Amino acid sequence: MLPYDFSLNTMPQKLRVGILCGGKSAEHEISLLSAKSITQALSKQKYDPVILGIDTQGKWYRIDTKDLLALPNDAKKITLPETKKEIVIIPGNEKKSISSPSGDLMCDNIDIIFPILHGTNGEDGSMQGLLQLLDIPFVGPNTLGSAVGMDKDICKRLLRDSKIPVSKWQTLRIDENIPYRELENYLGYPVFVKPANAGSSVGVRKAKNRAELAESISHAFLFDHKILIEECIIGKEIECGVLGNIGNMKASTLGEVIPTHEFYSYEAKYIDENGAGTEIPANISSQATETIQKMAIKVCQTLECEGMSRVDFFLTKDEQIYINEINTLPGFTKISMYPKLWEHAGLSYPDLIDTLLLLAIERHKKKKSLSTKMNNS
Numbered sequence: 001m002l003p004y005d006f007s008l009n010t011m012p013q014k015l016r017v018g019i020l021c022g023g024k025s026a027e028h029e030i031s032l033l034s035a036k037s038i039t040q041a042l043s044k045q046k047y048d049p050v051i052l053g054i055d056t057q058g059k060w061y062r063i064d065t066k067d068l069l070a071l072p073n074d075a076k077k078i079t080l081p082e083t084k085k086e087i088v089i090i091p092g093n094e095k096k097s098i099s100s101p102s103g104d105l106m107c108d109n110i111d112i113i114f115p116i117l118h119g120t121n122g123e124d125g126s127m128q129g130l131l132q133l134l135d136i137p138f139v140g141p142n143t144l145g146s147a148v149g150m151d152k153d154i155c156k157r158l159l160r161d162s163k164i165p166v167s168k169w170q171t172l173r174i175d176e177n178i179p180y181r182e183l184e185n186y187l188g189y190p191v192f193v194k195p196a197n198a199g200s201s202v203g204v205r206k207a208k209n210r211a212e213l214a215e216s217i218s219h220a221f222l223f224d225h226k227i228l229i230e231e232c233i234i235g236k237e238i239e240c241g242v243l244g245n246i247g248n249m250k251a252s253t254l255g256e257v258i259p260t261h262e263f264y265s266y267e268a269k270y271i272d273e274n275g276a277g278t279e280i281p282a283n284i285s286s287q288a289t290e291t292i293q294k295m296a297i298k299v300c301q302t303l304e305c306e307g308m309s310r311v312d313f314f315l316t317k318d319e320q321i322y323i324n325e326i327n328t329l330p331g332f333t334k335i336s337m338y339p340k341l342w343e344h345a346g347l348s349y350p351d352l353i354d355t356l357l358l359l360a361i362e363r364h365k366k367k368k369s370l371s372t373k374m375n376n377s
């Protein structure tokens with residue numbers, strides 16, 4: 001069952017889909033795993049995949065589809081294949097082609113790009129800006145939504161303005177004095193300290209006293225020049241997938257993440273195999289479910305996050321809801337939370353990919369229909 005009315009048969013002839021993966025990010029490997037999963041699931045009748053890999057230095061390569069598919073399904077072992085060929089891709093190029101650095105054409109007419117990159121340079125609007133300049137439709141939020149969604153401080157300000165509940169917080173910049181007394185009076189202990197722009201719980205620490213707070217602040221400043229100090233919310237961690245463009249967004253089944261560590265830390269996410277369990281659907285009341293689903297859509301509308309996003313919440317014992325954060329390009333392997341939530345809602349992994357591609361085309365067409373001239377009478 002598709003949550004959209006448009007038919008999958010409305011696609012033009014076979015689409016050439018660029019799968020953009022890897023990247024200069026802490027989540028390089030999970031991106032490669034997601035790219036492999038997506039490529040495996042793409043219908044051969046409808047799509048012609050072109051794998052575009054970015055290495056950890058930021059260099060771009062064309063990767064043979066069969067070489068991507070042969071990579072191990074293990075985040076600790078997966079790397080870009082040796083057979084990769086360096087490429088360049090230039091804005092303003094009408095043929096939407098990729099070439100070798102010496103100018104030899106390698107492939108043209110890329111119809112659409114599925115960027116499955118995470119964190120800085122992938123999920124923060126910079127890549128989306130490049131894709132916009134290339135004038136190729138792409139999956140996931142646009143430049144603005146991605147940039148806003150990445151910065152936890154800006155995000156919280158916009159959500160607060162839309163009356164969406166966020167935890168109390170204070171922002172601190174690296175060159176400011178640390179107002180310990182003020183922070184303690186406003187937020188109490190424990191608090192969470194986190195970089196404004198990061199992900200995967202990198203730089204996130206829980207502090208229970210002033211000494212730990214000082215240490216956590218120094219640690220968070222290693223990753224960003226702007227950090228957040230937040231009150232600690234005790235509750236379930238609930239995640240909701242949102243799919244669709246502005247005006248037609250749908251919310252998925254909800255899932256719960258149950259960390260076995262003190263919180264959902266980097267270790268719990270990636271190092272300890274038993275670091276967290278998940279429950280789909282989340283075992284919460286139908287009223288809380290409905291409220292969170294509505295709120296997730298409102299979050300995406302407020303932050304201009306079209307296409308897809310996963311919105312993460314806290315639900316306290318007395319059913320208070322707080323939004324924690326938004327992930328604009330969430331993990332996308334077959335077993336990642338976002339596809340799993342949609343699968344439970346009745347949308348299979350291949351149908352979810354079809355829908356995302358269609359949404360990208362729909363948004364691109366709409367944007368192209370706008371005038372770029374002054375006197376358009």
Ligand SMILES: Nc1ncnc2c1ncn2[C@@H]1O[C@H](COP(=O)(O)OP(=O)(O)O)[C@@H](O)[C@H]1O
Binds near residue numbers: 167204230237
């Ligand atoms: N204010 C908070 N109260 C309670 N737990 C928190 C709070 N902020 C973060 N956490 C815990 O830290 C984890 C990582 O923080 P999060 O803001 O989601 O960063 P990231 O973008 O790196 O995932 C959360 O999943 C949660 O377990």
Ligand SMILES: [Mg+2]
Binds near residue numbers: 200
């Ligand atoms: Mg998180």
